[in-house]
Every structure is written in structure tokens, then in C-alpha cells.
Amino acid sequence: MKVLVIVAHPTIEKSVVNRAWLEEIRKHPDITVNELYKEYPNEQIDITREQRLCEEHDRIVWQFPFYWYSSPPLLKKWQDEVLTHGWAYGTNGNKLHKKELILAVTTGSAKERYQAGGRNQYSMSELLKPFQATSNLIGTKFLPAYLFNGTYTALDEEIKESAKEYVNYILARDIFE
Numbered sequence: 001m002k003v004l005v006i007v008a009h010p011t012i013e014k015s016v017v018n019r020a021w022l023e024e025i026r027k028h029p030d031i032t033v034n035e036l037y038k039e040y041p042n043e044q045i046d047i048t049r050e051q052r053l054c055e056e057h058d059r060i061v062w063q064f065p066f067y068w069y070s071s072p073p074l075l076k077k078w079q080d081e082v083l084t085h086g087w088a089y090g091t092n093g094n095k096l097h098k099k100e101l102i103l104a105v106t107t108g109s110a111k112e113r114y115q116a117g118g119r120n121q122y123s124m125s126e127l128l129k130p131f132q133a134t135s136n137l138i139g140t141k142f143l144p145a146y147l148f149n150g151t152y153t154a155l156d157e158e159i160k161e162s163a164k165e166y167v168n169y170i171l172a173r174d175i176f177e
């Protein structure tokens, strides 16, 4: 299982959770790390490189901090530019078919705020629907997201543990077993 993690964090040096995750995934030879904000400081995405990377892997992970109930903008730009007609969807657009897609998302708000009646009113599953719809269109299998809610109040130990759990999760042979 070849895993590609596409990390989109605009201020990774100030990050706590995504940085801990990044340090952990870098230790694993079966994981390719593609840090978008480091790779493209001027935000000019090399579409050929990105498509080649996706083609070479079986499982793709989009790792990001939740910003305004979505991803930071460079991951959206990546989707707009890399997921092209004839490659990701449309006639003969089958290059990602049968690959797996996992979202790995951190949120400032605590878990209980992401539910009906909670401060954010909606669950993470509801808020992540646009990603699921994208996955449907490009023919990837949308696996359950790996979530870390409540980054503002997280303890060091919890973050450390989640980094290990995260790696195990994205490397697991069959996530539904």
C-alpha cells in the first residue's frame, strides 16, 4: 500500500497538531509526504508533478487544519487545477478510480460543538460533504476521516498519541476490517 499525504497548512511552523502529525509520518518509508505550502511558496502548482504523484500511490490523504469549515485555500486550488477533465473525471478521466481518499483534519473547536444544537450546529460528516462529493466524482473510495477536534485545549500527550494513531490509521491495510 503506497500512501501519499498531501499536507496543506499555511503556517506549519506555528502549528502544533499538524506539525506533530507531519513529524510522525516523515518517519515512515511507505508514506510519501507532499507539503503543498513548502513545495509551492508562490502557489504555482506543478500539475504534471501532482498528477504523477497521485498516479504512483494507492491511497491519498488530504491533511489540513479546518479553516472556515473547509480547507486552507491552496488545497482548494490544488483540486481546481489538478483534478482535470479527462484525467480525474469526464471522458477517459479515470486516473484516480479505485484509489482511496482519506481526510485528516484538525479543528480548533471541540467535538461536542460539531453537532445539531452545538455551537457549530453541524457534524464534521455534514461539513465534509463537499469533499465526499468530489471523491464520488473522481471515483475514489471515500474512507472515514481521521479527526482531531479541540486543538486549542489539547494536551501534549493526546497530540503525541494521535500522531501515532494517525500513522497506523492511514497505513492500515483494510480500514473496514
Ligand SMILES: Cc1cc2nc3c(=O)[nH]c(=O)nc-3n(C[C@H](O)[C@H](O)[C@H](O)COP(=O)(O)O)c2cc1C
Residues within 6 Å of the ligand: 009, 014, 015, 016, 017, 018, 019, 064, 065, 066, 067, 068, 069, 070, 106, 107, 108, 109, 110, 151
Ligand atoms: C483562518 C482560520 C480559520 C479557522 N476556522 C476554523 C473553523 O472553521 N472551525 C474550527 O473548529 N477551527 C477553525 N480554526 C482553528 C484551526 O482549525 C486550528 O487552529 C487548527 O486546526 C490547529 O491545528 P495546528 O495546531 O496544526 O495549527 C481556524 C483557524 C484559522 C487560522
